[in-house]
Amino acid sequence: MAVLKVIEVLANSSVSWEEATKSALEQASKSVKNIRSVYVNEQSATVKDGKIDDYRVNVKITFEVK
Structure with a gap:
């Protein structure tokens, strides 16, 4: 059985919502492992x-806690 944890991350981009989402994932990946x-x-x-x-x-x- 896996134990999963959820964190909330806010991110922004001048290009698109997709790029903002990618940015959030890239930043979180620097300190969080096993992202699912x-x-x-x-x-x-x-x-403007x-x-x-x-x-x-x-x-x-969501990531797995080991």
């Missing part, structure tokens, strides 16, 4: 001059 999944919990964006300025995600990252 990423769940995008929430997406938002900031707007009528255009999206910054894409933001709140993700839940």
